[in-house]
Amino acid sequence: xxxxxxxxxxxxxxxxxxxxxxxxxxxxxxxxxxxxxxxxxxxxxxxxxxxxxxxxxxxxxxxxxxxxxxxxxxxxxxxxxxxxxxxxxxxxxxxxxxxxxxxxxxxxxxxxxxxxxxxxxxxxxxxxxxxxxxxxxxxxxxxxxxxxxxxxxxxxxxxxxxxxxxxxxxxxxxxxxxxxxxxxxxxxxxxxxxxxxxxxxxxxxxxxxxxxxxxxxxxxxxxxxxxxxxxxxxxxxxxxxxxxxxxxxxxxxxxxxxxxxxxxxxxxxxxxxxxxxxxxxxxxxxxxxxxxxxxxxxxxxxxxxxxxxxxxxxxxxxxxxxxxxxxxxxxxxxxxxxxxxxxxxxxxxxxxxxxxxxxxxxxxxxxxxxxxxxxxxxxxxxxxxxxxxxxxxxxxxxxxxxxxxxxxxxxxxxxxxxxxxxxxxxxxxxxxxxxxxxxxxxxxxxxxxxxxxxxxxxxxxxxxxxxxxxxxxxxxxxxxxxxxxxxxxxxxxxxxxxxxxxxxxxxxxxxxxxxxxxxxxxxxxxxxxxxxxxxxxxxxxxxxxxxxxxxxxxxxxxxxxxxxxxxxxxxxxxxxxxxxxxxxxxxxxxxxxxxxxxxxxxxxxxxxxxxxxxxxxxxxxxxxxxxx
Numbered sequence: 091x092x093x094x095x096x097x098x099x100x101x102x103x104x105x106x107x108x109x110x111x112x113x114x115x116x117x118x119x120x121x122x123x124x125x126x127x128x129x130x131x132x133x134x135x136x137x138x139x140x141x142x143x144x145x146x147x148x149x150x151x152x153x154x155x156x157x158x159x160x161x162x163x164x165x166x167x168x169x170x171x172x173x174x175x176x177x178x179x180x181x182x183x184x185x186x187x188x189x190x191x192x193x194x195x196x197x198x199x200x201x202x203x204x205x206x207x208x209x210x211x212x213x214x215x216x217x218x219x220x221x222x223x224x225x226x227x228x229x230x231x232x233x234x235x236x237x238x239x240x241x242x243x244x245x246x247x248x249x250x251x252x253x254x255x256x257x258x259x260x261x262x263x264x265x266x267x268x269x270x271x272x273x274x275x276x277x278x279x280x281x282x283x284x285x286x287x288x289x290x291x292x293x294x295x296x297x298x299x300x301x302x303x304x305x306x307x308x309x310x311x312x313x314x315x316x317x318x319x320x321x322x323x324x325x326x327x328x329x330x331x332x333x334x335x336x337x338x339x340x341x342x343x344x345x346x347x348x349x350x351x352x353x354x355x356x357x358x359x360x361x362x363x364x365x366x367x368x369x370x371x372x373x374x375x376x377x378x379x380x381x382x383x384x385x386x387x388x389x390x391x392x393x394x395x396x397x398x399x400x401x402x403x404x405x406x407x408x409x410x411x412x413x414x415x416x417x418x419x420x421x422x423x424x425x426x427x428x429x430x431x432x433x434x435x436x437x438x439x440x441x442x443x444x445x446x447x448x449x450x451x452x453x454x455x456x457x458x459x460x461x462x463x464x465x466x467x468x469x470x471x472x473x474x475x476x477x478x479x480x481x482x483x484x485x486x487x488x489x490x491x492x493x494x495x496x497x498x499x500x501x502x503x504x505x506x507x508x509x510x511x512x513x514x515x516x517x518x519x520x521x522x523x524x525x526x527x528x529x530x531x532x533x534x535x536x537x538x539x540x541x542x543x544x545x546x547x548x549x550x551x552x553x554x555x556x557x558x559x560x561x562x563x564x565x566x567x568x569x570x571x572x573x574x575x576x577x578x579x580x581x582x583x584x585x586x587x588x589x590x591x592x593x594x595x596x597x598x599x600x601x602x603x604x605x606x607x608x609x610x611x612x613x614x615x616x617x618x619x620x621x622x623x624x625x626x627x628x629x630x631x632x633x634x635x636x637x638x639x640x641x642x643x644x645x646x647x648x649x650x651x652x653x654x655x656x657x658x659x660x661x662x663x664x665x666x667x668x669x670x671x672x673x674x675x676x677x678x679x680x681x682x683x684x685x686x687x688x689x690x691x692x693x694x695x696x697x698x699x700x701x702x703x704x705x706x707x708x709x710x711x712x713x714x715x716x717x718x
Contacts, residue, residue: 121214123139123140123214124142126142126161128144128157129144129146129160129210130713131642132210140213141211143209145207145209146207146208146210149543150183150198150200150541151180151183152713152714157210158185164189166187167223167227168186168230169186169188169230169232170230171231172232172233180541183198184196185198186215192217193215194212195212195214195215197211197213200541219235221234221237222253222258224250224311227243227244229242236314237313239313239314240313241310242309243308243311244309247302250309250311251300254300254311263292265289266290266291266297285302287301287302289316296315297321298315298316299314398435400439400446401443402415403443407420408420409429409492409497410497411447411497412447413429413431414435416433416434417432418431418433419432424497425498427496427498428492428493429490429492429493430489430490430492432484433487433488433490435488437466438466440466440481440488441481444468444470444479448477452473453496455469455470464482466481472496477493477494477495478493479491520560520564520565523561523565528541528553529544529549529551531550531551531615531617532566532570533551533553534555534557534565536556539552539554540552545717545718546619546626547618547626548623548717549616550615550617551613551616552612552613554607554610555612557611559586559604559606559611562613563584566604570593570602574596575593575600576593576594577592578593580592587605589602589603590602597617597621598618598620599617599618601614601615601617602615618718619718623718628671628717629702630673630702632700633700634674634700635673635676635702636673637651637672637697637702637703637704638663639656639658640669640707641706643660644660646660647683647684647685647707649705649707651672651682656670663704674697676697677697678694678695679695679696681705685707685709701716701718702716703715703716
């Protein structure tokens with residue numbers, strides 16, 4: 091056992107950040123957010139039906155992970171905004187959840203007024219256009235203002251189609267078909283080997299289009315609002331599309347629909363949607379027993395005539411991916427991640443070129459439902475970054491557009507905000523950087539992100555500074571010298587884009603690491619207070635890691651880890667390091683735990699050599715924090 095008088099708090103996390111933003115207004119008929127699950131050991135700041143705020147000693151990323159698991163266990167499904175990059179800021183996270191027709195925003199940041207602990211705010215959000223989420227769905231992207239939904243379901247195509255048809259019907263939507271008297275089963279057909287699609291209409295709303303595709307034993311879902319004119323194209327039997335005023339299906343008529351006019355970007359999008367629908371119908375037809383592949387229109391002939399040889403890559407490409415020989419009007423925007431060009435080759439030849447060229451670069455193709463002779467959409471992914479290549483026949487040429495995060499580079503346009511910021515950073519000198527404190531460590535006042543973490547036995551600072559690396563290095567050598575930190579020559583790394591320096595300070599060893607990212611200098615500075623940790627008895631044996639156990643609950647907690655069973659009495663180790671501890675070799679450990687008579691849970695933690703971690707046991711989850 092360790093004496094509580096050795097330190098005032100077991101796990102104290104202080105985070106300092108400059109952040110701004112606002113939360114969505116709460117719905118008037120909101121549910122009670124004060125009854126939602128919270129982080130174990132959280133301290134209430136304000137509790138009300140429409141807003142609940144509490145603090146926790148955990149870091150922002152740790153809090154976001156645990157809160158996400160707790161809410162998921164209560165039936166809430168997490169989603170992100172579609173077609174947008176997700177923030178990786180370690181000091182601020184905003185999470186969105188939905189349960190039935192109820193929305194929830196979770197705002198996680200630091201609270202200077204609460205001793206810089208991590209603050210968690212729950213706020214109800216009104217859902218303007220609700221769409222159902224399949225149970226157990228992953229990769230959910232949802233925009234209630236469009237409305238738009240994409241996700242991945244583990245169910246089959248027909249089960250997923252039945253789910254959406256039933257849920258949308260309950261919400262007032264009706265399935266629409268160009269066929270008179272068609273049933274839902276006739277519109278959304280079974281096609282386990284291919285896909286399915288369906289339209290849904292409702293008075294006063296734009297029609298909804300559902301597209302389901304089968305990939306790797308999963309069903310990819312896309313549900314979106316589409317122009318009512320799209321139903322005209324589907325209405326081959328003469329049934330008029332819904333009126334634009336209500337978008338509801340009208341009575342039957344034998345008059346053929348007027349030919350659509352194609353001149354705008356919206357019209358081109360409609361064309362793409364029609365291509366997707368035809369591909370889905372083709373897939374369903376082939377999935378039926380004894381079915382023959384549907385006849386396809388011939389591909390547009392290349393301008394040179396005859397059979398085309400495989401395309402080769404041009405000797406040079408302005409983009410991170412190749413372009414084929416003969417590409418014309420090549421334009422690449424590295425800041426926006428967009429590549430455009432035209433080719434005299436056919437759509438199929440250009441598509442084949444990219445299928446062959448992207449694989450050696452490490453990209454994996456994800457099947458698209460748009461794969462026709464006059465238009466192909468290719469989806470590639472690598473290390474979590476995507477590229478979409480759209481090849482479309484335009485007259486006697488193929489028009490190619492590629493965009494995605496994997497095409498974004500630092501080649502900013504001259505005069506763009508990003509280029510101007512980079513130029514300004516290059517002009518910053520050491521003398522331009524003034525110091526302020528964060529978690530007891532120096533940091534430049536000029537920063538775009540700053541987060542500090544502190545326990546009684548360690549301090550760590552992370553920051554991003556809009557200045558060149560040389561200026562930031564000079565700043566830290568100056569400020570750390572003022573504190574009598576001694577820079578060590580052994581193991582030092584000083585490069586134009588990377589610095590790693592070791593220091594000996596009065597409180598213990600320290601490490602400064604600098605790098606470059608997005609035109610700024612990243613800072614990581616950490617120090618371990620060895621003397622204080624030794625006095626408190628939290629330093630592990632040399633080469634080992636130590637785990638300190640805590641239990642904020644009333645009942646006894648039991649933890650099994652590394653073939654050892656540890657019992658922690660209620661309230662022990664929650665506010666001071668007075669609980670049991672064990673030393674283990676460095677590595678990743680799975681552990682199980684239970685509190686009182688509640689069912690057991692399991693999790694895992696990673697611990698390094700000469701590190702000490704706290705393991706705080708809650709009723710539903712366990713929290714790990716580095717103490718030393």
